[in-house]
Amino acid sequence: MKNMYADLTSKLQLILSEVDQCAITMDGWTSRANDGYLTVTVHFINESFELNAAVLSREKLMDPFNHNAENIAASVRNVLSKWNLESKVIAIVTDNASAMIKSLIHEVSTRWNSAFKMVERILATKEFLSPVLSLSRAPDPLTANDIELLEDIQTILAPFDYVTTQCSSSSKVTCSLSVPLTNGLVEGLNDQFGRLKTVNGQQACRFLQDKARIRIFPFEERSTARLATIMDPRYKKEGFRSPFNAEQAAVLLERSLSTNMIAGGDAEEGDPQETAVEPPVTPNAAEPLPKFLFSNIEKKKDQ
Known part of the structure; x- marks a missing residue:
């Protein structure tokens, strides 16, 4: 299992090294033992113009019992540093919603809807x-x-x-x-x-x-x-x-x-790609x- 994790980590690091910009989403929750956990997911577009997402970390906060903004920010910076993404993140989306969908639907104060x-x-x-x-x-x-x-x-x-x-x-x-x-x-x-x-x-x-x-x-x-x-x-x-x-x-x-035309000059010639647009509902x-x-x-x- 450790070898598989190391292999997948290396592959993802190689993919992310070729990404110029990305966004991250964060999901935080607290265990019954009052430990703070944080999941960080990266979202990026690859060379084929396909939207991709990968989980970078699902671990305890750097200080598991400290749930303030400073500790969360430090934990996020630590994750981004490990993946060399500090200068590539252009947007961050965060919420406290649980990702677990339960069979018995009931009200959860930290879950949307x-x-x-x-x-x-x-x-x-x-x-x-x-x-x-x-x-x-x-x-x-x-x-x-x-x-x-x-x-x-x-x-x-x-x-x-x-x-x-x-x-x-x-x-x-x-x-x-x-x-x-x-x-x-x-x-x-x-x-x-x-x-x-x-x-x-x-x-x-x-x-x-x-x-x-x-x-x-x-x-x-x-x-x-x-x-x-x-x-x-x-x-x-x-x-x-x-x-x-x-x-x-x-x-x-x-x-x-x-600005982009001045900075980039003439665009490279290539076959135009069609973009699918969803019809209105x-x-x-x-x-x-x-x-x-x-x-x-x-x-x-x-x-």
Whole structure:
């Protein structure tokens, strides 16, 4: 096993030595013994323009009992140093979600969409839960009001489930999705509000709308996200909420192309390669992106 590990490590080091730029994702969790663990995965595009991913490390933090930012940063730097990637990393994505998919779906505070999956499972099995909850020592059975509230929560969280699932792929580039998907999410919450039946559901929707605006709208102002969105033929300027940000993205793209042309000179001749573009999906209440794009196009038609 050690020989196999050493052989695979050497092969990966050789591959990564030929990579100019890469991104890493990090996943942290804590064991029952309170030891802190960290998994670091590298993502890169090879010479054949194929997206690849490889796990660099799945080990305890340098100080297993210290979960602060400084210790995590030091642990990450240590991993990157071992693989000679310190100067090649251009993007880092991190979260505290568990990678383990369990057969029994329940809410996990550190796992994306776990609350939505839990509510979805409860509503799907509510007819079978009622007899069980009527037994002695069982929790109180769900009332009609409880069911309505759970249905509201399912309605509110469905777009979040769609967005995070679309953005969580490790086999295809998803950077260009961040701006249009998150903008569609905010508008989707506005549409969902009218379908809610309970006051608590409406309050939860408003709360998520406010938080989403604070955390999501700044994505349009980030250079990498701007370039990725405007270069994606599915979205271009229609993927932006703000016309100003769309124009700034176009200016940024022109400057980047001009700089690269000056630095690189004439491009080498070669056979053009076709890039497959995924077709748009049919919109529904849980998929906010298509409706957001269609709305932007309709606004331009009316102008």
